Amino acid sequence: MKPDRAWRLIRMSITALVLYALWLVFTASADLFSLLTGAVGSLAVAALTHGQFIAGHEASLRSFAPRxxxxxxxxxxxxxxxxxxxxxxxxxxxxxxxxxxxxxxxxxxxxxxxxxxxxxxxxxxxxxxxxxxxxxxxxxxxxxxxxxxxxxxxxxxxxxxxxxxxxxxx
Amino acid sequence: MDTIRTIAALVAFAVAWVFGAVGMVGLYRFPDPYAKMHASSLCGTTAVFSIMVGALALAPSWDVAARLVVIIVFFLVSSPTGGHIVARFAWNSGIDPWKAPAPPRRWLRRPAPGHEDGADG
Amino acid sequence: MLDATQWFIVACAALALVKLVFGSGAAERLIALNVLSALALAFLVIKGVDEGRAIYLDVALVYDIFGFLGLLAVARFLRDKPMDDDKE
Known part of the structure; x- marks a missing residue:
């Protein structure tokens, strides 16, 4: 896999994880429907907006992932x-x-x-x-x-x- | 456990009362917009933060507490942003910061009128 | 305790409102607006905890995230206009 595609995938999955965590906090329910809707929604939003959440020119995970x-x-x-x-x-x-x-x-x-x-x-x-x-x-x-x-x-x-x-x- | 939570909330609310009241006094007392901005951040940041911490100590259930934590984290980002927007607006529209009047200097003659700006310090 | 703090927030907001209406200069009024939005946020939080309903906190979060957008709009709008009441 090309490095920039892998980097894009990493950015997208980080964005989706953050969005899904917020969804879990804010719905505070464990319904199957709620969990599924949140997963689909956060994946779709992450696919659209990962470029804004983590800028593409950041060199690597090291430069923005905090300890x-x-x-x-x-x-x-x-x-x-x-x-x-x-x-x-x-x-x-x-x-x-x-x-x-x-x-x-x-x-x-x-x-x-x-x-x-x-x-x-x-x-x-x-x-x-x-x-x-x-x-x-x-x-x-x-x-x-x-x-x-x-x-x-x-x-x-x-x-x-x-x-x-x-x-x-x- | 409830007693501890009530005492913690009481302390946080007392801190918020003090900072809110003094911040309001400063908002009316300070001479220029920048200094008023500092006083307003006393009231609008520290007091509000203390109120949120007190509310977190009193939170009745876990989902309320989780939301409060998220609100506090976002508040730590959004409150300076608002203050910075106001400060940059004042700075870009050319408002000069107020300066403390220089103490009288007896061993120098008074600066000529119109040159007060370059002769402070 | 929660009631007293609510009344305190209302009193502070009233003072900030006076500053917002009768302040001298655009910058002072924007400062008062900033304080007012923070106090509204605190009021929503404390009301939500008082009544034990999380819906107030959802509103508070959205208010928190988008509260400064109004400030940004007003600052943009005033920057493009020549201001005559800016320096007292």
């Missing part, structure tokens, strides 16, 4: 840092002392997916909002800025996420 343990660690750290920076912003609202600043820095992550995830993580934590993401160049509005040096600001804002994301998508 589950590292992904769980990243999620836990994301929720922890969301609460931690929420408390910082809470104190800023009460005291009214803010030092907002727009900082620019680059990320060292390679895949599009990882860059999207780091931009999302930066926006999710209150206190930092991604204004723009161009290839690897991030523009971030930082509410409680402590430095104006670009590299130091990058380390403070993204460093915690970046080293964990490197372990999720190598």
């Amino acid at each position: 589950p343990l590292a992904l769980a660690g990243f999620l836990a750290f994301l929720i922890y840092s969301m609460y931690a920076s929420s408390f910082a912003v809470l104190a800023a609202v009460i005291t009214g002392r803010i030092s907002p600043r727009v900082v620019h820095f680059r990320t060292r992550l390679n895949s599009d997916l990882a860059r999207m995830v780091i931009a999302n993580a930066i926006t999710l934590t209150p206190g930092t909002i991604t204004l723009d993401l161009n290839d690897d160049h991030l523009t971030v509005h930082w509410l409680l800025a402590t430095t104006r040096h670009s590299r130091a600001a990058g380390d403070l804002v993204k460093g915690r996420f970046e080293e964990r994301l490197k372990r999720v998508w190598s």
